[in-house]
Amino acid sequence: MSYQIELFHSLLNDFLQGESALLTIEGEVLAVRGEHPATYGTLSAAAGVVGKYLKLQEGDIAILNDPYSGGSTLDEMTFVMAISEDLLWVSRRPMMKSIKSGKSVEEEGLRIPPTPLRQHGKVNDVILSAMQAHPACPPHFADWIKAQFAEMTLKTQRLFETLEATGFDITAELIEDYLELSRNLATQRISENASGETRVDIVLDSGELLRLNLEIHEGRIRMDFGGTSSAKTIHLTESAAFGTCFHTISRYYGFTQYANSGTFSTLQVTKPAGCWLMAKYPASTLKGMNSGVAALQAAIELALTHIHTKREKALSSYSPLSVQLQNQSSQVVFKLSGGQGAKATKDGACATIESLSIEKIERELPLKVIRADLRHSLGGKGKHNGGRGLIFKVEALEDIHATWLSDLTLHKPRISKNCSHGDPCEVSLESNGSTKVLPVLGTQLIAKGDVLTLCSGSGGGFGKAE
Structure with a gap:
């Protein structure tokens, strides 16, 4: 690797x-770069949509949160900034987090298509005020947007100062x-491992079938989802599906830090029209971004394990347990991550x-945290045990509303005889001396x-x- 390329990689x-x-x-x-698998497809999709419909000049910024324009969920805003005549910077930032699932994306909050909000150094306050006036708009939205613009402008200036100085x-x-x-x-890292092909089926609790035919040959990977069913309640956009596929294989082979058009070309993804991996507006994508992404990750990892038997690994709990607790105007949203496979x-x-800040949760809401640590897992046993998940137990000091979203893949897929399944997510309520098991997706007083x-x-x- 040349010095110039090393420097460029470090700069990125x-x-x-x-x-x-x-x-x-x-x-x-x-x-x-990013932690969420869908990021690896959606950010470039957002830039593509903005480039198709808007002509940004240097310093201009467009915003969006529409999943069908390269966004993720409505509580995250995607910014597309022309930092020069030749380069676009796409940055996704969380707003006030929430879990609000509806039958359509329009029911989940304020959906913003690609909108040029800063042009020629000036913010379009008319458009911004109209967004702020929407009933579903988060409080202080306009101030938050302007703060992001200021931070992005400063960071861009520092980048070009570094380029000029060096x-x-x-x-x-x-x-x-x-x-x-x-x-x-x-290509080299894929080629160093075995080649072959396999098929994996995963059924989600909501009834969708995910069928993956995976083929590895001469350093290239082909994923064919032919046979995958249409959506019932799970919808995932095409760009989010590709991002998840790429992120999963790049982590497996160790080239996530080189996620770009070059490495994207080693992966071919084919999906049948009408399947749940090809969501169409106005379907809600919130469950897809959680449970759908987790199902994809599990299927791909399972398929890779079938082919690369020397690198066999038990399945991880990919889907975090997303939780929203609310009392009147106070609200706390957090995620409980799952354990890794042995x-x-x-x-x-x-x-x-x-x-997870217990102090903050107890300060914001009328509740007492009874327990917050590793759960005593009953599954995932073996010569080497699976990583344990988390348990979070609270007592309500006043009435509170809870909303949660978890994995919808309780129908356990077939795995190697060397492996065992871990425990799924669980939600339960103790009331008046009795305990009731709640569904993995729901809202409860x-x-x-x-x-x-x-x-x-x-x-x-x-x-x-042993």
Whole structure:
């Protein structure tokens, strides 16, 4: 790797924080970074839609949260900024988090299609005020948007100050070399492992079938979802589905840090028209971004395990347990991550609870946190155990409303005889001396004195226990 390419790669890592991407104005993806798998397809889709319908000049910024224009969920805003004549920066940032599922995306909040909100250095206050006046718009939305614009402008200035100070020039030749190197790296890492083909079926609780035919040959991967059913309640956009497919294989083979048009070319994804991986407006995509993404990850990892038997691994609990607790105007939203699957050589990693502030939750809402730690998992046992999920148990001091969204893949897929399944997510309510198991997706009034228990899933175990 040349010094110029190493420097360019380092520059991308420093600049792209959180869920973000950098593209050329012609649509070449230079880099994508982020934690959510769908990010790896949706951010470039957002840039493509903005580039098709809007002509951004240097410094202009367009915003969107519409899943059908490259957004994710309505509580996250995607910003597309022309940082030069040649480059687009796409950044996705969370607004006030919420869990609101409806029959259509329009019922879930304020849907914003690609909108040019800052042009020639000025914010369009008329459009911004109209958004703020919408009943579903989060409070202080206009101020938050302007703060994001200011932060993005400052960060862009610092980027070009760095480029000027170092004399570094992002040329077309450098981009071409970087994408070619990335493609060759991905091809090599895929080729170092076994080739072959397999089929995996996963049935979601809501009735959808996910059928994956995966083929690996000469450093390229083909995913054919022929046979996948139409949607019942799970809908995932095409760009989110591709992003999840790419993220899963790039993590498996170790080239996620080189997510760009070069490495994208090693993956071919085919989906039949009308299946739930090809959502059409105005279908709600909230469940798809949670349960649908988790089902895709599980299917791909299971298929890779079938082909790469020497790297066999138990399934992880991919879908976090998303929770919203609300009392009048106070609201707290958080996620409980799941445990990782065990390998032939070691236990799976347990879920962590570091980002969850018990003090903040008890300050914001009339409840008492009884327990917040690792659950005592009954599944995922083996010579090496699966990573344990989390348990979060609260007592309501006043009436509170709870909404939660979890994995909808309780119909366990067939796995290797060397592996065992972990525990699924569980939600239960203790009221008047009795305990009731609640569905993995729902809304419930938690009356004063009731105890709500939320458990995220655990990873699967590997091998027979000695």
